[in-house]
Amino acid sequence: MGGVSVAEKKDLEKEKSEEDITEKVQYLVKYGVLGLILVALLCAGVMYSLHNGKTTMTVYDAKVESQLVGVKSKAAGKVMEILVEDGTHVEAGQVVARVAVNVTEEDIRQLEQTVELSQKNLEQLKQGQTVTVPTYEAGAGSYNPAAQQNLASAAARLQRMNELFEMGAISAVKRDEAAAEYAAAQAAASQSVAPRPSYRTMTQPTDPKIIEQAELQLKQAQAALNNAKKDSQATEIVAPVAGTLYYTDIKEGSEVKPGQTIVRIGDSGSIWLEARLTPEQVEKVRLGQFASYEIEGHELSGTVQEIQPSEEEKEDSAQNTEPKEADGSEDDRRVVKISLPADLSFNLRPGVKATVKFVLDS
Secondary structure (H helix, E strand, O other): OOOOOOHHHHHHHHHHHHHHHHHHHHHHHHHHHHHHHHHHHHHHHHHHHHHHOEEEEEEEEEEEEEEEEEEEEEEEEEEEEEOOOOEEEEEOOOOEEEEEEOOHHHHHHHHHHHHHHHHHHHHHHHHOEEEEEEEEOOOOOEEEEHHHHHHHHHHHHHHHHHHHHHHHHHHHHHHHHHHHHHHHHHHHHOOOOOOOOOEEEEOOOOOHHHHHHHHHHHHHHHHHHHHHHHHOOOOOOEEEEEEEEEEEEOOOEEOOOOOOOOEEEEEEEEEEEEEEOHHHHHOOOOOEEEEEEEOOOOEEEEEEEEEOOOOHHHHHHHHHHHHOOOOOOOEEEEEEEOOOOOOOEEEEEEEEEEEEEEEOOO
16 A cells, blocks of 8 residues: 555654754744844943943033234324224234324424433533632732632532523523522622732532433433334334234224224134033033034034133122022123144134033043
């Protein structure tokens, strides 16, 4: 007969069972390894997050700030033109404005004459005063040597006062006083009976204090002349540092005084990033804390350099009062300064906006 024997049936069942077990093993191997890989990756992600993950705080209204340097007028005059637009970058030494100064050529000529007269006056004083005085031979009568000496001194003083009066250095009152003293000395000397007078010329040294005053007058006159000459050339106003130029209230046609600020420059050599934080945000920030930020598409990083008090805290400190509770107003915000990298590959201008991410401590 063609039927299947019992032994053959058992062999077939055994082969089928072995095939089922093989398929199950292959399935477990295939998907079990994939599951293990997924579990391993999940565990690695959790471990990385626990060990390396950091929480960040983002501030969107930060901006670049810098130290402002005033560009000042060297002399009094009128601003004729401002050559640079507001917000434009300038280099150190670049001419940014021109001023028509008030010093004229006539002013300089008058100052030169004052210096010349002061120089001549000083030279004359150093040479001493030359005077002619009468002398008397010893003889009968009531000759008084002291009266003659007073007359000589009075004559020398009168001559000097006349010279100073002609130069405009003293008033007529002083000159008249010297003339009165000389007349009195003459009267006193004439009362003494003396022999026939003879005359001699003598030089008397000038009082050192008078010479010192004349030297001071010469120095002042020379300084005034030098300043006038310097001011007459101060027509070009140049930028003392490189940076961004900002306008002030001074415009073309404005009158300016010596030392008055015409424009200001945000010094590119002293620049930082500044963010204004609420009291709640400030509590999460500390000095030296790391921060990353984006400026005009550039990814940069730095650290917190300074945390300034709010305007209200400054007022409370100045008035020695207890700090007020923060109410969320603009005055409550605290300025936080963040360092910028040195040697940037692009020009960074003050006023540029930035987005800052503070890395918070876990």
